[in-house]
Amino acid sequence: MEAGATAGSWVLVLSLWGTVVGGQNLTAQIGKPLVLNCKGAPRKPPQQLEWKLNTGRTEAWKVLSPQGDAWDSVARVLPNGSLLLPAIGIQDEGTFRCRARSRKGKESKSNYQVRVYQIPGKPEIVDPASELKAGVPNKVVEEKGSKKLLFPQVGTCVSEGGYPAGTLSWHLDGKPLIPDGKGVSVKEETRRHPETGLFTLQSELMVTPAREGAPHPTFSCSFIPGLPRRRALHTAPIQLSPDPVTLEEVQLVVEPEGGAVAPGGTVTLTCKASTQPPPQIHWIKDGTPLPLPSSPVLLLPEVGPQDQGTYSCVATHPSHGPQESRAVSISIIETGEEGPTAGSVGGPGLGTLALALGILGGLGAAALLIGVIVWQRWQRQGKERKAPENQEEEEEERAELNQSEEPEAAQSSAGGP
Numbered sequence: 001m002e003a004g005a006t007a008g009s010w011v012l013v014l015s016l017w018g019t020v021v022g023g024q025n026l027t028a029q030i031g032k033p034l035v036l037n038c039k040g041a042p043r044k045p046p047q048q049l050e051w052k053l054n055t056g057r058t059e060a061w062k063v064l065s066p067q068g069d070a071w072d073s074v075a076r077v078l079p080n081g082s083l084l085l086p087a088i089g090i091q092d093e094g095t096f097r098c099r100a101r102s103r104k105g106k107e108s109k110s111n112y113q114v115r116v117y118q119i120p121g122k123p124e125i126v127d128p129a130s131e132l133k134a135g136v137p138n139k140v141v142e143e144k145g146s147k148k149l150l151f152p153q154v155g156t157c158v159s160e161g162g163y164p165a166g167t168l169s170w171h172l173d174g175k176p177l178i179p180d181g182k183g184v185s186v187k188e189e190t191r192r193h194p195e196t197g198l199f200t201l202q203s204e205l206m207v208t209p210a211r212e213g214a215p216h217p218t219f220s221c222s223f224i225p226g227l228p229r230r231r232a233l234h235t236a237p238i239q240l241s242p243d244p245v246t247l248e249e250v251q252l253v254v255e256p257e258g259g260a261v262a263p264g265g266t267v268t269l270t271c272k273a274s275t276q277p278p279p280q281i282h283w284i285k286d287g288t289p290l291p292l293p294s295s296p297v298l299l300l301p302e303v304g305p306q307d308q309g310t311y312s313c314v315a316t317h318p319s320h321g322p323q324e325s326r327a328v329s330i331s332i333i334e335t336g337e338e339g340p341t342a343g344s345v346g347g348p349g350l351g352t353l354a355l356a357l358g359i360l361g362g363l364g365a366a367a368l369l370i371g372v373i374v375w376q377r378w379q380r381q382g383k384e385r386k387a388p389e390n391q392e393e394e395e396e397e398r399a400e401l402n403q404s405e406e407p408e409a410a411q412s413s414a415g416g417p
Helices: 348-414
Strands: 010-015 018-023 025-029 034-036 048-055 062-064 083-085 094-101 107-117 124-126 139-143 146-150 153-162 167-172 184-192 199-207 218-224 251-255 267-272 280-285 297-300 309-317 320-324 328-332 334-336 339-341
Touching: 034 107, 124 218, 153 167, 153 218, 167 199, 199 218, 251 309, 251 328, 267 280, 267 309
Parallel strands: 018 034, 025 107
Antiparallel strands: 010 018, 034 083, 048 062, 048 094, 094 107, 124 153, 139 146, 153 199, 167 218, 184 199, 251 267, 267 297, 280 309, 309 320, 309 328, 334 339
8 A cells, every 4th residue: 555545545454563544644552562664664673763642641742753762651763663552542543644655765654543442331221211101291391480391200221431422322112312402302411431531421302292103012222322433222112002091981061951851852972081182082872882983972962762772982092992971862752641750761850850759758748747736725725715715705794693593582482571
């Protein structure tokens, strides 16, 4: 390969010394030895060459030559003119230049741009959720005067010990998840170790799955290296189950109350199931499903004998089995010659009507009994008032009779002999 190789190309050769590179751009793993060739340099002394380094360890260009001393344990020039870095580190990233003159006086130059990398451990998803709620409305909270959306948390992807930092990405059922602030949100954090300089990445995924999404979504996380030509690392996928939807008791409301209606009247049946998303509602009459589209309201206009019977509704949710309401009876009020009589009607309305009639009947009987008692007491008091008056009249009559007998007796005694 000629000294004027195309910029950006690189060749990697393994030797006893470690990684030997000829080219301009190269990467080396942290902690491994690195050997840089000085092109055009004689393979045996005496040699006319010079290495110049500008890295994180130097404030200016550092000059090394075969005749000079080694640079501590950082770098030294080998007998063949190559430069050896026994254990390359993050501070060794930078520019390396070599200028050599052959025995024939031809001058050659080599220029290297070195970057280092460290493969992190396999990323992991920590604190994974066990279930997700599909279609849950986003919760809005106030944070520092601005509104912020909160989503159900899937888990946190963690990658430790990598260099350069790289990135973490999420996948749903094998497809990339792009944060959109509506149903997908990602909170990222990057930390760097103060001594080793290696990075730890965290990515917290929060997702509100669509109602029409997969019943058991599978999530995975990948670490993408910050350098080209490095393979991505993937976590083991996690599979979550949607949060089961609990259906509340299905209620069936009938109007008019009780389900009794005059011939030709209208009956409205309403099936109430407070569940999100709304379930499918179907109707049953006398144990047989009605061939009607899903609707929470069943309208029976101009009710006739054919509409009489027992009705109920069935609510079915995608993630829950069907649930049936209580049954109500619809009947027609028949009017005869002796007055209107109600037919048999089921439901809570009849119980209420019977209870009201029972209460009214009891109150009437109590009022009648009280009236009889009051009347009897009034009659008794009247007789008691009349008894003293009759005694006074008899005494007056006796007194008058006694007065009339006394003169007669006196006359009889005066006319005697």
